[in-house]
Each structure stands twice: as structure tokens, then as C-alpha cells.
Amino acid sequence: EAQVTQNPRYLITVTGKKLTVTCSQNMNHEYMSWYRQDPGLGLRQIYYSMNVEVTDKGDVPEGYKVSRKEKRNFPLILESPSPNQTSLYFCASSEPPSGGVFYYNEQFFGPGTRLTVL
Amino acid sequence: EDQVTQSPEALRLQEGESSSLNCSYTVSGLRGLFWYRQDPGKGPEFLFTLYSAGEEKEKERLKATLTKKESFLHITAPKPEDSATYLCAVGSSNTGKLIFGQGTTLQVKP
Numbered sequence: 001e002a003q004v005t006q007n008p009r010y011l012i013t014v015t016g017k018k019l020t021v022t023c024s025q026n027m028n029h030e031y032m033s034w035y036r037q038d039p040g041l042g043l044r045q046i047y048y049s050m051n052v053e054v055t056d057k058g059d060v061p062e063g064y065k066v067s068r069k070e071k072r073n074f075p076l077i078l079e080s081p082s083p084n085q086t087s088l089y090f091c092a093s094s095e096p097p098s099g100g101v102f103y104y105n106e107q108f109f110g111p112g113t114r115l116t117v118l
Numbered sequence: 119e120d121q122v123t124q125s126p127e128a129l130r131l132q133e134g135e136s137s138s139l140n141c142s143y144t145v146s147g148l149r150g151l152f153w154y155r156q157d158p159g160k161g162p163e164f165l166f167t168l169y170s171a172g173e174e175k176e177k178e179r180l181k182a183t184l185t186k187k188e189s190f191l192h193i194t195a196p197k198p199e200d201s202a203t204y205l206c207a208v209g210s211s212n213t214g215k216l217i218f219g220q221g222t223t224l225q226v227k228p
Contacts, residue, residue, distance in 0.1 A: 004161075035218075043162070043205065043218040059215065090161050104150040104209035104216055109161030 002027045004110035006091050012116045013081060021076045021113050023091030031096040032074040033058070033107065034066065036087040043090070049074055050096055081117040089113045120145045120210045124219035131196055131226050139191040139204055139222045147211030151189050153182050154205040156221070162205055165191075196226045 004025045013019055025032065033048040035058075045058030049068040063085055065077040074093075078085060092107040121144045131137055143151065150169055154162035166175045168184040175182050179200065181192040191204055206219040 033216075040220065042220040043207075045215060092161075104152070106152065106164040106167055107162075107216075108164070109154075111161050112159070 002108065004091055004093055004108050006089075006110040006113050008113060009111065010114050012118065014118050015082055016080050019078050019081060019115075021078075021089060021091075021115070023074045023076065023110060024072050025074075025091075025093040025108070026072065027093060027108065028071065029093035029095060029108070030071065031105075031107075032068065032091065032093045034064070034074070034076050035090045035092065036060065037090060037112075038087050046076070046089075081115075083117050085115065086117050087115060089115060120208070120213055120215075120217055122206060122208050122217045122219040124204075124206050124222050126222060127220070128223045129225070131193075131224070133197055133226055133228050134195045136192070136194045136196070138193070139224070141189040141191070141206030141208075141219055142187060143189070143206075143208045143217075144187075145208050145210040145212060145217070149209030149211050151184055151209075152207040152216075153189070153191055154207065156203045156205055165204075193224070196224075198226045198228050200224065201226045 007022045030051045034046040035043045037043050044060045047066040049055045091110040094107040095105045123142045125140045153165040156162045166182040171186045173184050179194050183190050203221045203223045205221045209216050
């Protein structure tokens with residue numbers, strides 16, 4: 001079954017304690033992305049990756065790190081979490097934007113990770 | 119500035135009562151308009167992609183249309199299982215980013 005998996009699904013932690021949220025996809029997609037979803041603000045992109053070892057900032061990258069050492073995995077790292085990073089996080093993957101003109105393709109989303117930072 | 123606005127924020131319908139959800143956008147160079155469905159506690163699920171004005175796509179009771187300024191998601195004779203939050207997203211060539219609207223939460227009562 002084609003899917004994007006995230007772990008953990010729920011996490012409660014304390015300010016400053018480093019954490020990693022894993023994301024893995026089995027569709028051989030080149031493009032992967034992390035979003036956070038907050039009430040009233042919708043989905044906002046944190047980081048994205050066009051391929052292995054290629055990552056770039058989204059709209060809200062401060063306080064986050066990512067790495068893309070393998071095509072299927074795209075972990076999100078919070079080195080020193082703060083309460084304002086309490087949110088619902090989604091990982092997504094897709095075929096890369098295509099064509100000579102930059103067109104997006106449909107994204108497949110993971111089930112989400114609900115993070116609470118105390 | 120690129121912007122995506124969805125309306126209404128919430129919509130309550132009786133089963134069988136057709137209606138439309140709106141997604142208005144302002145982007146410099148449209149690179150795809152997407153509709154997703156999101157159920158509580160789950161990730162968004164892809165519904166449609168539209169790339170050019172005049173394009174229409176259908177799936178069961180849903181039909182998406184696109185103009186140069188907005189997209190509509192028409193729901194014909196909805197059922198309670200259509201209750202969800204519907205998200206619109208637009209790809210922008212200006213920023214190279216995918217911008218999401220805040221969503222419309224649809225509730226269909228039997």
C-alpha cells in the first residue's frame with residue numbers, strides 16, 4: 001500500500017529537549033515536505049526537499065532542521081523545542097514539480113504528529 | 119503578495135442540499151490549484167488538480183471548477199460522509215511555493 005508514515009503520532013515534551021519526528025514514504029517520490037497546521041493559520045510549509053541531499057526553506061523554517069540522506073526518509077529535527085512549536089505536523093511526498101515551467105503535483109500526506117511542548 | 123482565501127469558514131447542510139465552496143486566489147503565475155479533503159485527526163487527502171481557467175473535474179458528488187481568480191468545489195446532493203474540512207492550495211511561480219487556504223469545514227446532517 002502506497003503511504004507516508006510518521007512517528008511518533010503524539011509527543012509531549014519539555015522546552016529545550018531535542019526531538020526528531022521521522023517521515024518515510026514507499027512511493028519512490030523525489031519531493032518531500034514538512035508542514036505545520038495551526039488553528040486559523042492553515043497549513044504552512046516548514047522545509048521541503050527536491051531530492052536526496054537537496055533541501056530548502058519553506059515559509060516557517062525557524063527552529064527546525066531537516067536532512068535527506070535517503071530518498072524515502074525525511075526527518076524533522078527540533079534541536080531546542082519551544083512552546084510556540086506546539087502544533088500538528090504533517091509530512092508529504094509527491095513526484096517533483098514538473099516541466100520546464102514549474103508545476104506542482106498532488107501531494108500524499110502522512111497521518112500527522114501532534115506535538116506539545118511544555 | 120500571493121494569497122489564498124476560502125469561504126465560507128464553516129458550512130452546515132442538510133443531506134441532499136447542494137452547495138458550493140469557494141477558493142479565491144491571487145498569485146503571480148498559477149502553477150496548479152489543488153483541492154484536498156481532511157478528516158479530523160488525519161492528513162489531507164488529494165481530490166483534484168486544476169491547471170488552467172475553464173478546466174473542470176468531477177468525482178462522485180464533487181465537481182471542481184477554475185477561473186482566473188477563483189475555484190469552486192460544488193457538492194451535489196451531499197451525504198453525511200462528505201462531512202470534512204476541504205482545503206484549497208495554489209502553486210505560485212512567484213514564490214515557487216504551495217500556498218494553502220485555511221479551509222472550509224463542511225457538516226452534512228442526515
